[in-house]
Amino acid sequence: MTPDSDAALLAAVAEGRLEALRVLHHRHAPWLRARLARRCGDPDLVQSALQDTFVAVWQDAGRYRPSEGAAGAWLWTIAIRKLVSALRGRPAPVAAEAAVTESAEDLVLRAVEHGDLGTALNRLSPELRAAIRATVLDGLTVKEAARLLGVPEGTVKTRVMRAKAQLRELLT
Amino acid sequence: MEPTLTVRELTRRFGRRTALDRVSLEFGTGVTGLLGPNGAGKTTLIRILATTLAPDGGGVRAFGLDPADREQRRALRRRLGYLPQNPGVYAHFTAFELVEYVAILKEMNDRRARHDEVRRVLAEVDLGDRARTKVRRLSGGMRQRLALAQALLGDPDLIVLDEPTVGLDPEQRMRFRALLSRLGESRTVLLSTHQTEDVTTLCGRVVVLKAGSVVFEGGPGELAARAAGRVWLTTAPPAGTYWRTPDGRYRTLGDRPPEAVPGEPGVEDGYLLLLGAEGVPA
Amino acid sequence: MNGWHVPDDLRAAYLDGGLPEAAAMSVEVHVASCQGCQAAFPVQEEWLEESWAAIADVVDRPAPRPLTRGLTALGMPEHVAVFLAATPGLTRSWLLGVAGALGFAVAAAHAADRSMLVFLAVAPVLPLLGIAAAYGARVDALYEVASAAPISGGRVLLLRAMAVLVAALLVTGAATPALPAFTAAWLLPSLALTGAALALGPLLAPHRASALLAAGWLAAVPAGREAVFGAPAQAAYAMALIPFVYLGARRWNRL
Known part of the structure; x- marks a missing residue:
């Protein structure tokens, strides 16, 4: 473990060293911000989720286990949940979809050229894709995904089921 | 030197004891060292300059302000940093909380600005990573640095320090000197000390007090020069007080012992000779 | 990660939101664990410092008594x-x-x-x-x-x-x-x-x-x-x- 590795820095943060948190912030804030921005169109919410993320890291850095995966992935699990919390109480965020600028038609048109998983994913409707992204890629619970996407939990469940069925169909 | 601080005919008695006897001095930008044996009146002078003790006679002017007047005293306190001789602590506070408390006494009411300033002064004394440590768990040297940190709050123009180097190890003392000499570039810094080394390395000016009176005032070089022709090296132990030098000779102060050769006078020699009977048996 | 890194044009497309979902997902999964690709994200220094100052103010603020x-x-x-x-x-x-x-x-x-x-x-x-x-x-x-x-x-x-x-x-x-x-x-x-x-x-x-x-x-x-x-x-x-x-x-x- 080199002294400036993420794992070493997180260990230092767990000991209360502010400088280590600063290095982590400077290293990870730019890509976390971009990734959050793809899930929420409101820059203020993204900013506040990002701040909450590093505040949480300051408090919980001791919980990180290097054996359980890269620090970046761990940071993301915190960041996406902070975004969900930041969205709490907000009116149904159309913003969650706003980052997806491509129309479903464009996607489908481009997807027909290939027959792989990527194409299959791209051929899903934006709603189904968002549901898959939130639950599979971001690892959110149905409840959290519902808050992020601004739809009822039942809708998330149906969309995930429909997306999986469609993917299965497209891949066979 | 344009004086920023003048004291005139300053007198202070405690009961029948006269701690300061008509002391008149001028201080300007830079670091001035206050030397003297215990009971010479150093702390009394420091406390009067720090506005925590009123003189019985005479007066003080700092930046044109007269601390005898309540409003002017308050204005002066806004420009003052003070480290008392035995700085107390709230042991159950963290380092941060302690300095923050003093910052509030210094009217820093805006939280964000106050916190930034507390962090700044803690970093100045290398306690940045101890902000959260309870004061009771800090070592003596750390507590001394913490007390120094509070004296730097608000970047004061007049910094008055009573024996600030007590309890510091050599490395900390060196950093402390670096910090003070930097401050002394544009501020009036006054410190009392027992360490003639502090004076040699740090102070552009020295004041020696003895029994409530000023017995010397000038540069460290002048103080050392007082010992010219009074420092002797011998090969056999001389009469009186002496100490062995690393090269195996004996060093003594005062009249020339038989077969002695002159030694190089230092600030400490000048100081000891000034104190006369108290420091060196004649 | 097998020597593969996010190419500049892919990252640019990802940042302006024009990348198809599957590609975006693979970019995201890779970036989360690749220090080089993390560092390649554009940084607005002013934003970064301001963002850090806000965090430092929160985490470095002692819990009030x-x-x-x-x-x-x-x-x-x-x-x-x-x-x-x-x-x-x-x-x-x-x-x-x-x-x-x-x-x-x-x-x-x-x-x-x-x-x-x-x-x-x-x-x-x-x-x-x-x-x-x-x-x-x-x-x-x-x-x-x-x-x-x-x-x-x-x-x-x-x-x-x-x-x-x-x-x-x-x-x-x-x-x-x-x-x-x-x-x-x-x-x-x-x-x-x-x-x-x-x-x-x-x-x-x-x-x-x-x-x-x-x-x-x-x-x-x-x-x-x-x-x-x-x-x-x-x-x-x-x-x-x-x-x-x-x-x-x-x-x-x-x-």
Whole structure:
């Protein structure tokens, strides 16, 4: 473990060293911000989720286990949940979809050229894709995904089921 | 030197004891060292300059302000940093909380600005990573640095320090000197000390007090020069007080012992000779 | 990651939102664990520093003491709350002492016939104990430092005394239901003694003034319940409060 590795820095943060948190912030804030921005169109919410993320890291850095995966992935699990919390109480965020600028038609048109998983994913409707992204890629619970996407939990469940069925169909 | 601080005919008695006897001095930008044996009146002078003790006679002017007047005293306190001789602590506070408390006494009411300033002064004394440590768990040297940190709050123009180097190890003392000499570039810094080394390395000016009176005032070089022709090296132990030098000779102060050769006078020699009977048996 | 890294054009497409979902997902999964690709994300220095400053201010802000938190929740300005939390007289040990003394007085009220007199005698002294420990060279370790600060000693003492008084009154009031009979007879003497201690401020150090008044009070109590707590006496306490409040206000304004 080199002294400036993420794992070493997180260990230092767990000991209360502010400088280590600063290095982590400077290293990870730019890509976390971009990734959050793809899930929420409101820059203020993204900013506040990002701040909450590093505040949480300051408090919980001791919980990180290097054996359980890269620090970046761990940071993301915190960041996406902070975004969900930041969205709490907000009116149904159309913003969650706003980052997806491509129309479903464009996607489908481009997807027909290939027959792989990527194409299959791209051929899903934006709603189904968002549901898959939130639950599979971001690892959110149905409840959290519902808050992020601004739809009822039942809708998330149906969309995930429909997306999986469609993917299965497209891949066979 | 344009004086920023003048004291005139300053007198202070405690009961029948006269701690300061008509002391008149001028201080300007830079670091001035206050030397003297215990009971010479150093702390009394420091406390009067720090506005925590009123003189019985005479007066003080700092930046044109007269601390005898309540409003002017308050204005002066806004420009003052003070480290008392035995700085107390709230042991159950963290380092941060302690300095923050003093910052509030210094009217820093805006939280964000106050916190930034507390962090700044803690970093100045290398306690940045101890902000959260309870004061009771800090070592003596750390507590001394913490007390120094509070004296730097608000970047004061007049910094008055009573024996600030007590309890510091050599490395900390060196950093402390670096910090003070930097401050002394544009501020009036006054410190009392027992360490003639502090004076040699740090102070552009020295004041020696003895029994409530000023017995010397000038540069460290002048103080050392007082010992010219009074420092002797011998090969056999001389009469009186002496100490062995690393090269195996004996060093003594005062009249020339038989077969002695002159030694190089230092600030400490000048100081000891000034104190006369108290420091060196004649 | 097999030597593969996010190409610049892919990252650019990802950043402006134009990347198809599957590709975006693979970019995201890769970036989460690739330090090189993380570093390749564009950085706006100003944004980064500002963002960090906001985080540092939160994480490096010490948790306020419980008392500070409580006082700010009640609407007190933050700096006053932080200041009051440093009152030596408001430590847990002082509050425990007050509670203990009250417990004793309540127990005495239940045990003896003359009962309430013990409680009534003890209750007004409790704020004095706090004031004695509130400010002064002997009780405040930072007294010498505080004396050189622009905030005046008189204001420090008054603020702290008020805080101690309120705390003592709350604790004493809370003990009242535990008594055999309701009484509020302690309240006015309590306020009058506190006021007197503060009014004596310019002449006597707080701990001396408090000791003197407490001794005087305890000496007066045996004169009997009617003499010390009757209506004429209560009226006298209320009257005495007027000059004390006046003196206090004057000192406050002069500070």
